[in-house]
Amino acid sequence: MQYTNTLGSALGLWPGTEGARYTLINHSENHSFRIDTADGPAFVLRVHRAGYQSRTAIGSELEWLDAIRRDTKVKVPQALSGKNGERVQLIPFAPDDARLAVLFAFEMGEEPSEKQDLTTLFESLGETSARLHDHARRWTSGVKIERQKWTASNMLDANGLWGDWRLAPGVIGPVADLLHVAGEQVRQELAEYGQGSDRFGLIHADMRLANVLVDRDQLTVIDFDDCGFGWHLYDCAAALSFIDTEPRATHLQQAWIDGYRRVLDLGPEHVAMLPAMMLLRRMVLLAWIGSHSETPLAQAHAPRFAADTAELAAAYLEGRGAGAAERRSIAAVTPQIRPTTRK
Numbered sequence: 518m519q520y521t522n523t524l525g526s527a528l529g530l531w532p533g534t535e536g537a538r539y540t541l542i543n544h545s546e547n548h549s550f551r552i553d554t555a556d557g558p559a560f561v562l563r564v565h566r567a568g569y570q571s572r573t574a575i576g577s578e579l580e581w582l583d584a585i586r587r588d589t590k591v592k593v594p595q596a597l598s599g600k601n602g603e604r605v606q607l608i609p610f611a612p613d614d615a616r617l618a619v620l621f622a623f624e625m626g627e628e629p630s631e632k633q634d635l636t637t638l639f640e641s642l643g644e645t646s647a648r649l650h651d652h653a654r655r656w657t658s659g660v661k662i663e664r665q666k667w668t669a670s671n672m673l674d675a676n677g678l679w680g681d682w683r684l685a686p687g688v689i690g691p692v693a694d695l696l697h698v699a700g701e702q703v704r705q706e707l708a709e710y711g712q713g714s715d716r717f718g719l720i721h722a723d724m725r726l727a728n729v730l731v732d733r734d735q736l737t738v739i740d741f742d743d744c745g746f747g748w749h750l751y752d753c754a755a756a757l758s759f760i761d762t763e764p765r766a767t768h769l770q771q772a773w774i775d776g777y778r779r780v781l782d783l784g785p786e787h788v789a790m791l792p793a794m795m796l797l798r799r800m801v802l803l804a805w806i807g808s809h810s811e812t813p814l815a816q817a818h819a820p821r822f823a824a825d826t827a828e829l830a831a832a833y834l835e836g837r838g839a840g841a842a843e844r845r846s847i848a849a850v851t852p853q854i855r856p857t858t859r860k
Contacts, residue, residue, distance in 0.1 A: 523609045523612070524550070527606075527608035527610075528552065531620045532599075533554060534554060534560065534620070536554075536555065537554045537560075538552070538553045538554075539553075539562065540553070544812055545812050545814050546566050546809070547564055547565050548564040548610075549561060549564075549740075550562045550564070552620070560597070561620070561621045561622075561623055562621075563618060563619050563742070564608070565616055565617040565619075569742075570742065572617060573663045574663050575605050575619065576660075577661075578742065579596045580658055580660060580662065581656075581658075581741065581744065582595070582596060584652070584658070585649065589649075589652050591649060592624075593739070593741070594621040594622065594739055594741075595622045596621055605617055624730055624737045625730070625732045625737075626735065628726060628730065628731075629726050629729060631726060631759075631760055635765075636768070636769065638729075639772035640775055640776035641736050641776060642736075643774060643775065643776025644776035644779050645724075646721070646749070646776075646777060647780035647781040648780055649721060649752075650718060650749050650752075650781065653718050654718055662719070664719070664745040665678055665743075665746075667720070667722055667747030667748070667751060672801045672804075673703070673704060673797075673801075679802075679804045679805040679809075680805060680807050680808025681804055682696065682700075682800045682803040682804040682807065684804075684807045685803045685823055686806065691827075692824060695834075696800065696826065699830035699831075700800060702833070702834060703793045703800075703833075706793045710793075715787075716750070716787060717746065717747065717748050718746060718747075720744065720751060720752050721738065721755070722743040722745055722752065723758075724755050725755055725759065726756075726758075726760075748790070748794065749787075750790055750794045751794050751798065753794065754791070754797065754798035754799075755798055756769075756773060757795065757798075758798065759802075762825050762828070796829055799826045799829055802818075803826050806818055806819050
């Protein structure tokens, strides 16, 4: 990999990292490396994907993290300053490729396994999300917060924040037609729902299992790189990323709601929006898979993701009282999305 010849020289930008060893932890939106020093302290270096977040936007993320650490009991990472006093550094990542990067203190814990009973964890995720939403609603920053807006157009349009779902693998023929119909229904429902302060604000936007660390009974939420302004219940849909087609998904949704209600009210008019949020998240991930095909995560999910998304879209339309045109789209795509029903 190209970064192996350049990353080591960048570590000296932060105190105590000279000569440290680095190991790739994850490559999805960004590259994340564990940094191990000879004296013992460990760090996590996040090297940003080129062109996704600006220096100002990253600074806003770190401002919110500071405020969360100061004002709440939610455990989140701590960004560390470089020798020049700045927390966002420009580093050589590969030949002719400079990237923005942030060094974080190492946090203890393990990513939860999808195979375990996740009920208690999802109650904690719901409670944690509510605490973050409540904090964001009351927080007044000394600087203007510059973060992306997770609106329907920014997620479903061809120039969406994570790409165009129409270009993802498997989005062809009846699958594409059905997703178009369902996407328009989601847009309409979100427009009617609105963006009042009781439902829309600063959110994590990607609190899936991979972005949670569990150490005994301690929960740490990591990777706020996608935080921005969006619907509160989108955090519930994001928590179910990649397990949303499993039979337990409805049960885990309820666990998240139960945890959320320990902190904030969540009336039936909000809960009723969960099917739309779930499909919205699914289509955003479909766009991400298409635009991030070089990543192991996208490659692992690409073969079935479009067809499974169409199946969720069919269930969503049926639950919303599909009309004649929608029923025709569902009938046309059924043989493709439910191959096990074929004789």
